Amino acid sequence: MHGAVIHGAGDVRYEERADPVIRKPTDAIVRTVATCVCGSDLWRYRGVSPVSRPVPIGHEYVGIVEEVGADVTTVAPGDFVVGGFSPSDNTCPVCAKGMQANCLNGGIYDGCQAELIRIPQADGTLVRVPGRPDDALVPGILALSDVMCTGWHAAVSAGVAPGSTVVVVGDGAVGLSGVLAASELGAERVIAMSRHADRQEIARSFGATDVVAERGDEGIARVQELTGGIGADAVLECVGTEESVVQALRATRPGGTVGWVGVPHIAEIPQDLMFRRNVGIRGGIAPVRAYLDDLLARVLDGRIDPGRVFDLTLPLSEVAEGYAAMDERRAIKALLIP
């Protein structure tokens, strides 16, 4: 089979790789229907995170079960499935608390931007989609594999509730998903911070009531204007840079919370913006499995269409162009079809 392998900064190749095989009785093999490039993949593509040797890459997928291990009982060959970016058994004490990203018995994928994928902990990881969904629904289901559930985790972690005022920092696929999550969770005001017209448009279609294009002091001043002079109840940090984390903390009112899901690449957490201001930070790697059933139902009944974050579709063989387009901000998120 073929799949994407990252060799170094700016160097993603579509290569022949060995077909994955069942290694443990809890594994399954899935034939990919669609996969995609994640903003977090760009940390390595941009050289921010080092790549010491060529490694298969990608962690999002929907597909059809090809084979299952002896212990797998909830999915069978032929099932259309979606799974989160982080395998989990969904039964350990941490999973029982709804924190499947920190599963005590989780595993890792060997690169999901590929024609075939080995799924560890298949029973706990995969969710069966009834029948064979219409092609038009595939992007929306694929978005649940990471970005939509990650945006949802930001909103849940920040304590978004009916009536909340919310600021979303970051207008990538996760930030836009965070706008949709905040809106679905009943936020009264959802302020998207975005400078790009196309992303602003998606943000509005996802429920943003306001868009703030300014950054830094001006951006904070605009947020203050929109929040009665005190900042937002909940702020979703969907980037992970120093600038965005500071922006998020500053945009939060006393007693409010930043829900952070952008993998932090920061020297340190600015504690001067926290304790004395009574501003907290919660969140981390999203427990996709905790949200998957609920959000899949919303996608299947047409209530939400998180697949709108995909604005570029390519053959999987052109995966390198998907990275380049996202790196150069020509695309929000690239969907890849084997």
Next chain:
Amino acid sequence: MHGAVIHGAGDVRYEERADPVIRKPTDAIVRTVATCVCGSDLWRYRGVSPVSRPVPIGHEYVGIVEEVGADVTTVAPGDFVVGGFSPSDNTCPVCAKGMQANCLNGGIYDGCQAELIRIPQADGTLVRVPGRPDDALVPGILALSDVMCTGWHAAVSAGVAPGSTVVVVGDGAVGLSGVLAASELGAERVIAMSRHADRQEIARSFGATDVVAERGDEGIARVQELTGGIGADAVLECVGTEESVVQALRATRPGGTVGWVGVPHIAEIPQDLMFRRNVGIRGGIAPVRAYLDDLLARVLDGRIDPGRVFDLTLPLSEVAEGYAAMDERRAIKALLIP
């Protein structure tokens, strides 16, 4: 009148000071019935926080209103009152969100370890205690001025709810108050980390179900044993040192939250213990006014006795000994009577 003035590390003096006067129509003057020394006062006493010039000190009190400014309507001379360590108008947009410690129009006290105290924003700050409470209730009411509400804020910030497992780091007056708060908020298991027999005993009387005397790796191992191997849902950080903040974060399960109220004296927040573990931090300076009515009712009807944290009572003139006793850990908290 007389009051305490800190001149430098280890140097607190009881001195003659000018009587406070009404400066703004929203001020009141209170004649102190009881005041006390706070763990946070020790940062300066121990030289951790510098003292550049002699300043009056103290921020906790109960007393009787002596005089009110022209705009004060909710209290009158003769009323027995308690107020939080941080004045607030209780009407600004931040106060309306329940974050009175960050009041947009707050003020500061000019040292409450004194015979008379000027109270800024008297209407928003002071709560009238019906009648003249029995002497036996005074310590419990005084504890609401800071430590009990601070422990409560830790528990609320950490999301303590019925059925929670809770760890309390710190066995000072705030930590012990945190144990009481967690218990009152319905926690199923409250693990107090304490090495001192007398404090352990108070912790148990406040509702601790378990006491862990170990610290560091051993302390964490004990917490894991008591929490099904995953850590606690909520951890109250009631100290503020590097060691205690790390202990608190490590004791928290994935998806759990540290409620921090110990003024942080740390180089940086250890982010490696947060994002990837899905462990958050919330809290800060406690909004005493938000909790005062509720907790005062619990004290007056005998449901809780947070005054048990006072294990030393001195005449106010011996305030220096109160500091020394707390610094040398001979006392948990010193109550001072003018």
